Amino acid sequence: MMTDQEVSDHFWNSVKSKAMALPWCAKCARAFFYPKPICPDCWGEISEWKAVSGRGKVWSHSVVRFPLVRGPFEERLPYTVAFVALEEGPRVLSNIVACPPEEVKGGMDVQITYEERDGKWLYLFKPA
Amino acid sequence: MRDGAVIVGIGETRVGKHPGRSTVGLQAEAVIRAIRDAGIERSEVDGLYALGPYATGSSMHALGLVEYLGMRIPHAVSYDVGGTVTFMGMCLAATAAIEEGRIEVAVCTFGENAATRRAPQSHGFDRKMTMNGEEYELPFGAGSPLIWYGLMAQRYLDRYKLPQDAFFPIALALRKNASLNENAAYRELYDKAAYDKSPMMAEPLRRLDSSPVADGGGAFVICSKRFARERRLKHTPISVLGVGMEATGSSILHMPDMDQTGFEAAGREAFAEAGLSPEDVDLVTIHDGFSISIAMALETLGFCGPGETVELAARGGLAYDGERPVNTHGGLMSQGHVGGVLHVVEAVRQLRGDAGSRQIRDARIAAICGNGGPFAVCGMMLLGKGSC
Ligand SMILES: [Zn+2]
Numbered sequence: 001m002m003t004d005q006e007v008s009d010h011f012w013n014s015v016k017s018k019a020m021a022l023p024w025c026a027k028c029a030r031a032f033f034y035p036k037p038i039c040p041d042c043w044g045e046i047s048e049w050k051a052v053s054g055r056g057k058v059w060s061h062s063v064v065r066f067p068l069v070r071g072p073f074e075e076r077l078p079y080t081v082a083f084v085a086l087e088e089g090p091r092v093l094s095n096i097v098a099c100p101p102e103e104v105k106g107g108m109d110v111q112i113t114y115e116e117r118d119g120k121w122l123y124l125f126k127p128a
Numbered sequence: 129m130r131d132g133a134v135i136v137g138i139g140e141t142r143v144g145k146h147p148g149r150s151t152v153g154l155q156a157e158a159v160i161r162a163i164r165d166a167g168i169e170r171s172e173v174d175g176l177y178a179l180g181p182y183a184t185g186s187s188m189h190a191l192g193l194v195e196y197l198g199m200r201i202p203h204a205v206s207y208d209v210g211g212t213v214t215f216m217g218m219c220l221a222a223t224a225a226i227e228e229g230r231i232e233v234a235v236c237t238f239g240e241n242a243a244t245r246r247a248p249q250s251h252g253f254d255r256k257m258t259m260n261g262e263e264y265e266l267p268f269g270a271g272s273p274l275i276w277y278g279l280m281a282q283r284y285l286d287r288y289k290l291p292q293d294a295f296f297p298i299a300l301a302l303r304k305n306a307s308l309n310e311n312a313a314y315r316e317l318y319d320k321a322a323y324d325k326s327p328m329m330a331e332p333l334r335r336l337d338s339s340p341v342a343d344g345g346g347a348f349v350i351c352s353k354r355f356a357r358e359r360r361l362k363h364t365p366i367s368v369l370g371v372g373m374e375a376t377g378s379s380i381l382h383m384p385d386m387d388q389t390g391f392e393a394a395g396r397e398a399f400a401e402a403g404l405s406p407e408d409v410d411l412v413t414i415h416d417g418f419s420i421s422i423a424m425a426l427e428t429l430g431f432c433g434p435g436e437t438v439e440l441a442a443r444g445g446l447a448y449d450g451e452r453p454v455n456t457h458g459g460l461m462s463q464g465h466v467g468g469v470l471h472v473v474e475a476v477r478q479l480r481g482d483a484g485s486r487q488i489r490d491a492r493i494a495a496i497c498g499n500g501g502p503f504a505v506c507g508m509m510l511l512g513k514g515s516c
Contacts, residue, residue, distance in 0.1 A: 008263060012263075033264075033381070034261050034264045034381055059283070060279045060280070060282050060283035060286070061279065061282055062275055062278030062279045062281075062282055062330045062331050062332075062333075063330070063331040064269065064275055064278075064329075064330045064331075065327075065328045065329065065330070065331065066274075066327055066328065066329040066330070066335075068272035068274050068275060068329060068330060069266075069269045069270075069271050069272055069275075073269035076269065079269055081268055081269065081270045081275050081278075081279065081330070082279075083279060092264070093264060093265055093268055093270055093380065093381055094268055095268050095269070101331075105286075106282065106283065106286035107286070117267070118267075120267060122267055122268070
């Protein structure tokens with residue numbers, strides 16, 4: 001079985017190569033998030049990863065206007081935190097970029113984009 | 129044999145900013161007050177359930193309290209479920225130990241010097257001690273409870289097509305309730321213009337939609353019915369009639385949708401155990417970390433219809449003399465955040481008839497409701513007046 005660290009590395013490497021992949025349980029025929037070495041439904045070992053299409057919808061969002069988080073985010077205000085429901089099912093937490101905060105709406109179609117921030121490659125979403 | 133247990137003593141410290149007071153000192157004061165309120169001797173207490181501080185990590189917390197109070201005690205337990213649900217769990221654990229005959233009298237407590245001793249710019253909550261999945265949350269600048277609840281609040285507004293400032297009546301209702309509680313830290317009333325000027329934190333939540341951390345503590349004494357009967361205690365005993373809880377996760381990453389939280393199962397279980405329904409309840413105390421928390425709890429537990437909380441609050445329904453009294457002490461949002469233990473204390477006070485100028489007429493049944501984490505665990509506990 002993959003260790004927790006190996007699962008995490010596998011996921012973030014897929015992000016770095018701009019092809020985000022989620023753990024896939026063949027038995028349950030489902031992808032899930034966040035990555036763990038076992039399927040939360042059947043507790044079976046994860047053996048596969050599926051690349052996502054990158055399409056999704058804003059499930060909910062919050063425009064952060066106050067320095068609630070210390071560090072570089074204090075300089076990024078305002079920014080939009082959002083849950084994005086991916087086409088594949090799982091819901092991921094991310095930021096909506098390339099869109100003025102007041103134009104982000106629940107249910108809007110978004111597309112994945114990748115960006116290096118503070119030395120780490122991240123999955124972000126922009127209007128589709 | 130299931131005989132149940134009764135709450136016979138309550139203790140509450142001053143709530144606000146109290147520099148120099150320690151967490152263990154605040155809890156000790158609350159414990160002493162609760163034991164004196166019950167009118168019992170310290171030597172009669174054989175159970176202690178204590179929750180450690182949120183703002184700093186702790187280990188073997190209850191033992192520190194035992195030491196501070198100079199006690200020797202068979203059952204000293206550090207107990208944590210999450211938010212107000214912790215105190216429901218403490219009641220269940222104490223009741224089980226009482227019914228097994230292992231203990232007769234327990235004190236349950238929480239308190240913290242979260243306002244004056246937290247790290248600068250932090251929010252009184254050391255999340256790294258308690259959550260999971262940080263690596264999928266922190267890179268997006270989402271590591272604050274205000275943002276988690278902002279996400280839920282926005283989804284609620286979208287669902288019911290409400291404006292961004294819809295929560296104002298809920299926040300103001302709690303402030304009005306607090307104005308009748310001399311031990312509330314935030315009692316000053318405000319108008320819509322002042323609400324609109326309150327700093328926007330994480331949309332749609334403003335500072336006035338959130339609960340300020342506070343220094344303070346609370347405690348309650350729970351004992352066997354036999355003990356309460358034979359000791360002829362001075363206060364009307366308050367019975368634990370039913371408890372329900374459900375955990376579904378931990379972090380924001382697993383926050384359930386608003387109709388998928390543990391409230392539904394918790395409410396079903398507690399109402400079934402007590403043989404009661406929402407119409408029977410005279411007071412609801414809710415773990416109001418944020419104004420959205422009030423709407424979530426009331427609506428999911430059936431205390432009002434879906435999407436109706438804002439209107440209910442706007443017509444004065446949440447006041448002590450309203451149609452659905454909620455957090456008559458002002459709650460976390462206006463009394464100050466003391467973890468939810470004062471939600472139990474207030475419910476007992478109201479059921480005893482000791483709530484003074486904010487007394488609910490003929491209050492007989494109270495529901496203590498709440499969640500821990502971003503609706504990671506939800507619970508409800510029903511309390512009733514009398515019956516020993
Ligand atoms: Zn599976």
